[in-house]
Amino acid sequence: MTSTSNPRRMRTVLMVALGAMILLGAYLYLNPAPDPQTTTTQTNTQTNTTSATAGQPMSSDMDHTSMPDHTPGSAAGTQAAAPADGTLPLTVWDAYAVAVPPDIRDTSVFGTLENTGAEPLVITGAASSDATSGMLMVTHTDAQGLTGMSMTDTLTVPAGGRLTLSDTGDHVMLMGLRAPADDGGTLNLTLTDSQGRQLTLTVPVRKP
Structure with missing residues (x-):
C-alpha cells in the first residue's frame, strides 16, 4: 500500500505544481512588468507637458499682441461715431446699443466719450x-463691496479726457423702444450737457 500510494501522491504534487506554474506564466504574459526605460520616458513627457502648461498659461493662439487694438482713438478696432448734428465738443468712439430680444423694450448704450474741450x-x-425715454446710469459700490447701478442726474467727461460707458460702469439706458433692437440695426441717441448743447448720433445695434 505504501509503494502504491507514494507514486500517486508524487503525481498529484507534480500536477499541482505544474498547474501553479501554468497560472503564473499566464499571469506574467497578460501583465508584463513595465520597461524601466519606457516608464522613465513617459514620466518625463508628462513632466514636460505639465511644465509647459504651468509656464505658458496662454497658447500662441491666445497671444494678445496679435489681437486688434481696441484703445479709443487707435487706428485698428475703433470707430468714431459720426454725429448727425451737435455743438458738444465731444467725440464718441466705438458706440453701440445692445441687441435685445423682440419682447424686451429697454437697452443700453456703451462706448467711449472723449471731451475735446478745455472744460469738464x-x-x-x-x-x-x-x-420713449433715456436715463443716465452710474455704477457704485457700497460699504459691503456690493456693486449696483442707479440713475444719476449727470455724467462728467473730464477736460481733455474720456468717460467709458460699459456694462460694468456708467452707461446710458434707452427705455420703451419703439421697435425691436435687432442685431445689425441702428438707433439714434441725443446727449445734452449742462449748457444746453446737444450731440445727436446714430449708433449700431449689435450683440455685446
Whole structure:
C-alpha cells in the first residue's frame, strides 16, 4: 500500500505544481512588468507637458499682441461715431446699443466719450426718437463691496479726457423702444450737457 500510494501522491504534487506554474506564466504574459526605460520616458513627457502648461498659461493662439487694438482713438478696432448734428465738443468712439430680444423694450448704450474741450463736460440728459425715454446710469459700490447701478442726474467727461460707458460702469439706458433692437440695426441717441448743447448720433445695434 505504501509503494502504491507514494507514486500517486508524487503525481498529484507534480500536477499541482505544474498547474501553479501554468497560472503564473499566464499571469506574467497578460501583465508584463513595465520597461524601466519606457516608464522613465513617459514620466518625463508628462513632466514636460505639465511644465509647459504651468509656464505658458496662454497658447500662441491666445497671444494678445496679435489681437486688434481696441484703445479709443487707435487706428485698428475703433470707430468714431459720426454725429448727425451737435455743438458738444465731444467725440464718441466705438458706440453701440445692445441687441435685445423682440419682447424686451429697454437697452443700453456703451462706448467711449472723449471731451475735446478745455472744460469738464457735464452731460445732463440722454434721449432718442427710437425710445420713449433715456436715463443716465452710474455704477457704485457700497460699504459691503456690493456693486449696483442707479440713475444719476449727470455724467462728467473730464477736460481733455474720456468717460467709458460699459456694462460694468456708467452707461446710458434707452427705455420703451419703439421697435425691436435687432442685431445689425441702428438707433439714434441725443446727449445734452449742462449748457444746453446737444450731440445727436446714430449708433449700431449689435450683440455685446
